[in-house]
Amino acid sequence: MLSVLVFILSITGAWCALNLLQDGDFEAGNLTRAWSCSSCDMTLTPDSHTGGQSVKVLNRKFKYSGPAQVVPVQPGHRYSFTAYIKLLNQLPGHLYHGVNIMIDIVHTNGKHHYDNMGKSPHIQLGTGWHLIGGDYLIPNDTKTFKVYIEIDQPQVNYLLDSATFEEVLPLHNFRSAADDRIEKLRKANVTIKLAGAHIDPTGLTVDLEQTYSEFIIASAIDAKMIVDPSYKKYQDFFYQNFEWGLPSNALKWIGTEHVEGHPHYSVPFAAVDALLKHGKKVKGHNIFWDVKKFVPTWQYNKSATDLKSLMAKRIQEVVGGLKGKLQHWDVNNENLHGDFYEQKLKDPNITMWMFRETHKADPAAKLFLNDYNIVNSHYDTFAFLDQATTFKKSGVPVGGIGIQSHMTPPVDIAAVKFRLDQVAKAGLPIVITELDVDTADEQEKARIYEDLYRLYYSHPAVEGVVQWHFWSGRTWKPEAVLAEGPNITANAAGRIVRQLVWGDWRTNQTLPISHDRDLHVRAFKGEYKLRVKHHGKVIREEDFTLGQAGVDLTVSLSGSGTSPQVSQVIIG
Structure with missing residues (x-):
């Protein structure tokens, strides 16, 4: 019956997503009619995100103790869950707490399967309400589906409000609509x-x-190859197919100062100058990288005071040294998936400091958040949206949102579009910063590239796409490229991308x-x-x-x- 209603509303243009949760806004006054709480207590409170009340969750015995509800779903369909959470306490020694949207699927054979629907790793006390959520494709042998909130530390109490559970609708006539x-x-x-x-x-x-496209047509490059005359074919392919360049590794701290006190900027700076000489624009990647294994090891034993001083020096050297030459900077790479600098400095807001200091060093550069598992996965979409929204509300000079897009088939274009639509709600420009499609099937790869470029090019929030390397001779994913072999010859995917961005859209x-x-x-x-x-x-x-x-x-x-x-x- 639900699928019939969805079809009727969608073809009449009257579709409004149905919230399948009972009492998702906690306004009904009888919590236990819709919600359960295993080994925890729930009470209503007037402190709310929307409406007149929310639910307060107390006396949690286990990490999985939290509000839960069995939701009607259809196997083979995709659904999204969202809610707003506010912490009431924070444990000593913790800068923040991670919140997970968990699911309990009972299969037709009676077995339970527990999984994570969405993650929000850095929710802080005293920062108000935060959006949490995720989406999930329902397995075909699903009998019942329960969603619940999980925080690893049972001692943490919180408020929950404005919960929704809605179907993610498939796309119809995707290409013509795009x-x-x-x-x-x-x-x-x-x-x-x-x-x-x-x-x-x-x-x-x-x-x-048309000499330049407003839409950013970019690729990651190898800084040495772009200036080495022995790689002329590599240079020619780049200059003939892209209008922006991004030195992929050479500007990273681990690349410029692998040994403490011996910074080397000559290669990346020469690469930037070469790009500018050829009339290209440049995106900087990256100033800091929050994932510990990508931090120079000599920083591991630094004191907080010394490290922060070195971080300020790093901004002045690399950002100040390229002032006026770069259009964009990725400031602190993948900080949803790592927190080296937060933990080392005991400062949960150090990324905000990075943005502000970078803006001082080069006020004209647009500064980006940049992370993965945003559109290619269901895990981090809403955490990224919440982070961008929080930065924007806090007056942080964030100029855009960088969404990595490392894809492996099968690719559900409806899910990608849904997640992209959610992040766009932050009201910031989006750049797809690291696009590749990793498959050996040339025709499948070409089809997926075509769909993704068409989706991104047709989305009002997206300002450009950065191909994550184009040649099989210079990439960590040689089957994901647009060109192959010693002559750097475009494959089927490379030909269709070329036709789109230099033909159809020019x-x-x-x-x-x-x-x-x-x-x-x-x-x-x-x-x-x-x-x-x-x-x-x-x-x-x-x-x-x-x-x-x-x-x-x-x-x-x-x-x-x-x-x-x-x-x-x-x-x-």
């Missing part, structure tokens, strides 16, 4: 008018050549000019070179940028007879 969004989102209007009515415009044309047109009418063109946003030609000869060139507001071009003619001259091109 193409419709692309037409509306990525294009703007160009109007071309002719001034000087006494001039004969016969043979007069305007060429529109405007290069020749338009005849006429007295009879203005010309109206829908063109992809970006930077352009306009050339006015008379019988194929260029008689005027102008550069312009096409943004959301569109552009009006007036070609002003002078001269007489059949030999017009373009006195000016007015760009309004």
Whole structure:
């Protein structure tokens, strides 16, 4: 019956997601009718996230002790759970506590399967309400499905409110719907008018050549290869296929100062200069990396005072040293999955400090959070959204959200879009920072790349895609690349990506000019070179940028007879 209702509402355009939880807002007044709490107590309290009350969870005996509810689900369907939590206490020695959304699946054979639906590793006391959640694909042999809250430390008490459990709907006509969004989102209007009515415009044309895309088309690069003349084929492929570069390892602290006191910036700085010389833009990756195994080992035994001083020096050297050259910086990589600097400095908000200090060192650079398991997995989507929202509310100069996108088939494009939509609720620009599709099946890889590029390019919050390396000779995933072999030859995936970003999603047109009418063109946003030609000869060139507001071009003619001259091109 539910599936029939979903179908009817979706085709009529009246769909509104149904919350399948009973008393998810805890307003009904009778907790035990909908919720259970194994080895814990629940009471209602007026301290709420929404509505008039929330549930207070006390006297927990085990880590799994928390509010639980059996939810009606359909096998083979995907669902999402969200709620808001506020800690009431924090144990000594802990900077924060991790909250897990757990599930208990009873299969048709009667066996239980426990799994994690979503993780929020860094919930702090005194920071108010935090969003928690996750999504999950229901196994085909599911008999019952229960969702519950888990915190490893039973002594932690908390409030819970605004809980939802909703189906993640499949996508219908994905490609055509994405193409419709692309037409509306990525294009703007160009109007071309002719001034000087006494001039004969016969043979007069305007060429529109798109020289740069507003949408970021980028790849990670090897800093040594991009400056080494023996890798000319590598350089040529990059320069011909991408407009942004990201030195993948050379700017990391472990790469620039593997031995304490002996920093080496010459290679990455030379790579940045080479990219700029070729007219490319640069994304910096990364200033800090919170995962301990990627931290220089000489930092392990530093005192908190000494380490923080070294961190400030690091910002001045690498960010200050490249000031004005980089468009973006990934500030503290993967800090949902590591907390070396938080634990070492005993400061749960050290990443906020990193952002503020980096902004001081280069105010023009856009600063990014960057993490994984955000769209390719159900675990960390909502924790990332909550982190970005918290940073934004706290006045931290976060300029964007970096979403890694390391994919392994099968890829559920509806799930990827759902997770992307959730992160977009932070209201910050998104860049897909590390895209690859790891499979030996060339046709499957090409199809998945095409779907992902189309999804990301059609999403209003996404500003660009960074391919995580393009060549099989320089990557940790040689089956995930766009080009292979010593000649760096594009494979099926590379050819389809090239066709999309340099063909289908690029405007290069020749338009005849006429007295009879203005010309109206829908063109992809970006930077352009306009050339006015008379019988194929260029008689005027102008550069312009096409943004959301569109552009009006007036070609002003002078001269007489059949030999017009373009006195000016007015760009309004």
